[in-house]
Amino acid sequence: MNKIGTYEFIAEPFHCDFSGRMFLGYLGNQMLNAADFHSTDRGFGMKYLMTIQRSWVLSRLVIEMEEMPMQYEHFTIETWVESAMRFFTSRNFCVSDGKGKIYGYGRSIWAMIDTETRQPTDIYSIDNGAIKEWIVVDKPCPVEKGGRVKMDHNAELVKTLDICYNDIDINGHVNSIKYIEHVLDLWDIAWYREHRLKRFEIAYVAEAHQGDQLSFYLEQITENEFYIRLMKTAPESNDAVEICRCKVVFADMNE
Amino acid sequence: MNKIGTYEFIAEPFHCDFSGRMFLGYLGNQMLNAADFHSTDRGFGMKYLMTIQRSWVLSRLVIEMEEMPMQYEHFTIETWVESAMRFFTSRNFCVSDGKGKIYGYGRSIWAMIDTETRQPTDIYSIDNGAIKEWIVVDKPCPVEKGGRVKMDHNAELVKTLDICYNDIDINGHVNSIKYIEHVLDLWDIAWYREHRLKRFEIAYVAEAHQGDQLSFYLEQITENEFYIRLMKTAPESNDAVEICRCKVVFADMNE
Numbered sequence: 001m002n003k004i005g006t007y008e009f010i011a012e013p014f015h016c017d018f019s020g021r022m023f024l025g026y027l028g029n030q031m032l033n034a035a036d037f038h039s040t041d042r043g044f045g046m047k048y049l050m051t052i053q054r055s056w057v058l059s060r061l062v063i064e065m066e067e068m069p070m071q072y073e074h075f076t077i078e079t080w081v082e083s084a085m086r087f088f089t090s091r092n093f094c095v096s097d098g099k100g101k102i103y104g105y106g107r108s109i110w111a112m113i114d115t116e117t118r119q120p121t122d123i124y125s126i127d128n129g130a131i132k133e134w135i136v137v138d139k140p141c142p143v144e145k146g147g148r149v150k151m152d153h154n155a156e157l158v159k160t161l162d163i164c165y166n167d168i169d170i171n172g173h174v175n176s177i178k179y180i181e182h183v184l185d186l187w188d189i190a191w192y193r194e195h196r197l198k199r200f201e202i203a204y205v206a207e208a209h210q211g212d213q214l215s216f217y218l219e220q221i222t223e224n225e226f227y228i229r230l231m232k233t234a235p236e237s238n239d240a241v242e243i244c245r246c247k248v249v250f251a252d253m254n255e
Numbered sequence: 256m257n258k259i260g261t262y263e264f265i266a267e268p269f270h271c272d273f274s275g276r277m278f279l280g281y282l283g284n285q286m287l288n289a290a291d292f293h294s295t296d297r298g299f300g301m302k303y304l305m306t307i308q309r310s311w312v313l314s315r316l317v318i319e320m321e322e323m324p325m326q327y328e329h330f331t332i333e334t335w336v337e338s339a340m341r342f343f344t345s346r347n348f349c350v351s352d353g354k355g356k357i358y359g360y361g362r363s364i365w366a367m368i369d370t371e372t373r374q375p376t377d378i379y380s381i382d383n384g385a386i387k388e389w390i391v392v393d394k395p396c397p398v399e400k401g402g403r404v405k406m407d408h409n410a411e412l413v414k415t416l417d418i419c420y421n422d423i424d425i426n427g428h429v430n431s432i433k434y435i436e437h438v439l440d441l442w443d444i445a446w447y448r449e450h451r452l453k454r455f456e457i458a459y460v461a462e463a464h465q466g467d468q469l470s471f472y473l474e475q476i477t478e479n480e481f482y483i484r485l486m487k488t489a490p491e492s493n494d495a496v497e498i499c500r501c502k503v504v505f506a507d508m509n510e
Contacts, residue, residue: 012288013301016431025421031437033267046268071425164440165447166280168273170326175269185419189465192420212443223439242434 003136004080005038008098011069018189025184025198028063028177031093031106034077038091042134044126046170049112054121057111057204058176059088064143064199065095065104070092075103080136085129087111087120089131092141105143146201149245151227155217161231163212168255173207183228183246186216192244195224195250202246208232215240256291258391259335260293263353266324271461276323277454281438283318286348286361290299291333293346297389299381301425304367309376312459313431314343319398320350320359330358335391342366342375344386345386347396391501393415397477401456404500406482413441418467418487428462438483438501441471450479450505457501461497463487479505 009030011022039045039056049055069075076098082090093106112123123131171174180200186197196210208214212232217226226248233241264285266277294311296302304310324330330352337345348361367378378386416437424430435455442450463469467487475484481503486495 012284013291013425014284014432016425017420018425020425029267029269032269036268076503165272165442165444166278166436166440168444170268170271170273170275172273178270181421185421187420189420189423200471219262 001042003134004139005034005041007034007037007077007079007113008192009075011071011073011075014073016071019192020071021196022071023063023181024063024068024200025177025181027068027095028061028180029146029175030065031077031079032058032177033081034093034094034251035091035108038079039138042147045132049126050115052126053120054126055114055115056114057113058108059111060107060109060146060201060203061176062107062143062146062199062201063093064106066078067103068096068196069095069103078139078188081131081134082107082140082141083135084123084129084135086122086124089123092139094139095149105141107143109146119192119213120187122223137145143199146203146247148199149203149247151217151219151229151245155219155227155229157215158218159216161214163210163214165210166211168210173209173247174212176202176204179230179244179246183216183230183248186218186228191250192252196253197248198224198251200246202244205242205245206232208243209234211235214227214243224252256296258389259333259394260289260296260476261334262289262292262332262334264332266328266330267324269379271326272447273510274447275326276451277326277361278436278454279318279320279323280436282323282350283316283435284430285315286316286318286332286334287432290335290363292345293334299386303333303379303490305370307381308370309367309381310370310426310489313363314366315364315401315456316431317361317362317398317401317456317457318348318359319361320452322358323451324350324352329353331392334485335394336386336389337362338447339378339390341364341377341379342412344378347393347489349396360399360430361395361449362396364401391407398454401458401502404458404482404502406472406484410482410484412470413473414471416469416471418463418465418469420465423465428464428500429441431457432487434485434499434501437469437505438471441473441483444500446505451508452503453479453506454504455501456501456503458499459499463488464489464496466490478501479507
């Protein structure tokens, strides 16, 4: 079996935004699906891990796009393991039209947890470290890794939101991509008419659940670059806990 | 070309809810995509209609499911035109595993509008009424048509919500399925643990746009049956306008 998994998708019109470009959230979920198909076919997918009380947890995700597929366009997601350490593995993505045109790339970092204790567990313990056999070292992923997003305490509270049924995925907590969608909803269509999303970076800190309230704190760094911190407040609690931190980079539409 | 269009999909794990069942919203969007693929292949799709200042507008949708596909399951959406009159056409859907097991059905009613005037136009005027050649009369769709949802004035205001970027589709207004997702978010996971969604009925009255605020009015009819009216308030306006009306029927989980 090839070390690189290749999955084909269509930018169906009803997964596209007002301009006919596919929603980043839809692409993000298809990246997660590709990651799961790839790992399932190779013996370390979520469904198998559930049977041994383990699960993958997404720790970081970077998506950087030169262009977003337009409605009706076919696109391909390639995904592969770039490295695997005892407690973290990095998995990359390449989004293309399958014929040489590259739309963009993704980088992700995953931990494996014990689903009972929610503590990190040893990735090498699965099938005697079999994941190491799937590492690809010669496939380029020419976008920067995610870095630490340093936010000061002047970030402005711009939105609050209650977590609902549709936010929660099979892991029982908020779907990793839903945070991205909620963050992208901080800008309006007038903004998206003038700007395209170039890079989205997210680092996950804790999990949010149904009933939690999310608070969005925004800091504008340059004209087209923003940092966002999401905090959750559990029902009947006054303590806010950091959930994730994002860096969003736009480009002017004609750049 | 077959009068019935058949499209294959997968219930990818990241389009499934906490219980591993596919989200109804995802199914709804794939029904709309199937409808568009079917009509595009037969000469009356949205993309062609845009070139002649026309568009399909969804007027009613009913989805009734005996069972929802589980994560990783392949499913098939068949869609066909049941009837076509001058100002309305009805299109049905059958959701199955492609091997004889039926998950459920859908019924939809569509109008065609002039995209400049937003007024209804004559469906028969497209290619000399060519749509009539695609009518299928002998394929059953054994679920009831949508009816008028009569609500009294005691319905309770249960939620308000601002329309954002991710709500808006290629038509420039709120995606028809987004209303369904927002309505289904009125119930929490504790409810969905005990109840499965059996039937969702929605009648569209007007279009909502980014910046509008939606208000949700709920009326409980029986233990498992609810009526919901959505109103929109445009920015800097005090007038609320009805957007759509829904009927939601749940079944106890073990029924």
